[in-house]
Amino acid sequence: ETGVTQSPTHLIKTRGQQVTLRCSSQSGHNTVSWYQQALGQGPQFIFQYYREEENGRGNFPPRFSGLQFPNYSSELNVNALELDDSALYLCASRPGGAVYYGYTFGSGTRLTVV
Amino acid sequence: DAKTTQPPSMDCAEGRAANLPCNHSTISGNEYVYWYRQIHSQGPQYIIHGLKNNETNEMASLIITEDRKSSTLILPHATLRDTAVYYCIVRVNSGYALNFGKGTSLLVTP
Numbered sequence: 001e002t003g004v005t006q007s008p009t010h011l012i013k014t015r016g017q018q019v020t021l022r023c024s025s026q027s028g029h030n031t032v033s034w035y036q037q038a039l040g041q042g043p044q045f046i047f048q049y050y051r052e053e054e055n056g057r058g059n060f061p062p063r064f065s066g067l068q069f070p071n072y073s074s075e076l077n078v079n080a081l082e083l084d085d086s087a088l089y090l091c092a093s094r095p096g097g098a099v100y101y102g103y104t105f106g107s108g109t110r111l112t113v114v
Numbered sequence: 115d116a117k118t119t120q121p122p123s124m125d126c127a128e129g130r131a132a133n134l135p136c137n138h139s140t141i142s143g144n145e146y147v148y149w150y151r152q153i154h155s156q157g158p159q160y161i162i163h164g165l166k167n168n169e170t171n172e173m174a175s176l177i178i179t180e181d182r183k184s185s186t187l188i189l190p191h192a193t194l195r196d197t198a199v200y201y202c203i204v205r206v207n208s209g210y211a212l213n214f215g216k217g218t219s220l221l222v223t224p
Contacts, residue, residue: 004157033210042201042214043158056210090157100146100207102160 004106006091012112013081021076021109023091032074033103034066035090043090049074050096078111086113118202123219126196132189134218136202139183144206147178149187150214151198158201158214161187192222 005024013019025032031050035043045058049068063079072093078085088110092103119137126132138147148163162169162176164185169176175188189196201217 033212035212035214042199042216043212045211045213048210058211092157100163102148102150102163103158103212105157105159107155107157 004091004093004104006089006106006109008109009107010110010112012114015081015083015113017081018077018079019081019111021078021089021091021111023074023076023093023106025072025074025091025093026104028095029093029104030072030096031094032068032072033092034074034076035092036060036085037088037090037108039087046076081113083113086111118204118215120200120202120215120218122216123221125221125223126189126192128194128222128224129191132192132196132220132222134187134189134200134202134220135184136187137184138202138204141182141204142206145204146207147176147182147185148203148205148212149174149176150201150203150212151196152201152217153195153198158212161200192220194222194224196220197222 004026007022033048034046037043046060048056052068065077068074088108090108092105094103146163146165149161150158152158161173164176178185199217199219201214203212
């Protein structure tokens, strides 16, 4: 198992810019979720993809969008960055199916918006 | 998803059992109790989950009360590496979101 890999690890962007964060899910995992974690807070669910389709979304505006590719890797795109978007962005993956195996999380991308 | 209540922080001596409580008085019959932890500068890590029976794995034990309104995560022999924020989450097994809340910050001391 290779685990979940996220890139880049750190990023600084200017308010109003756009950013793309990448996630390589664990081998065999077809479900990918993205979370935003502000400093001192628990992670907040952004959305989830299953077999390239979004199948769940949290309370985030449409400028947060995503993609999942045939190899189950994923991207999180954020447009029109705001200062409050500064956070740790976490990607998590797990196998599909009825049996729960637990999500495997990456170490995250630290985004700073200035 | 049912709301959970956890103490904000706890201390535990190394080698002793760490017992982390969680209240979930509004839990529904089809909702599971999940535990994750997050060590500083890392992503959350799945620990264990259960519906109504007590569960044990290589990391921890989960004790759920008979009325399912509360549960306790037990780390039988805490080590310094168990210092982390522990999150108790309640949701249906088919759900897609994990509502982490604020969790319990566990400090294991020498």
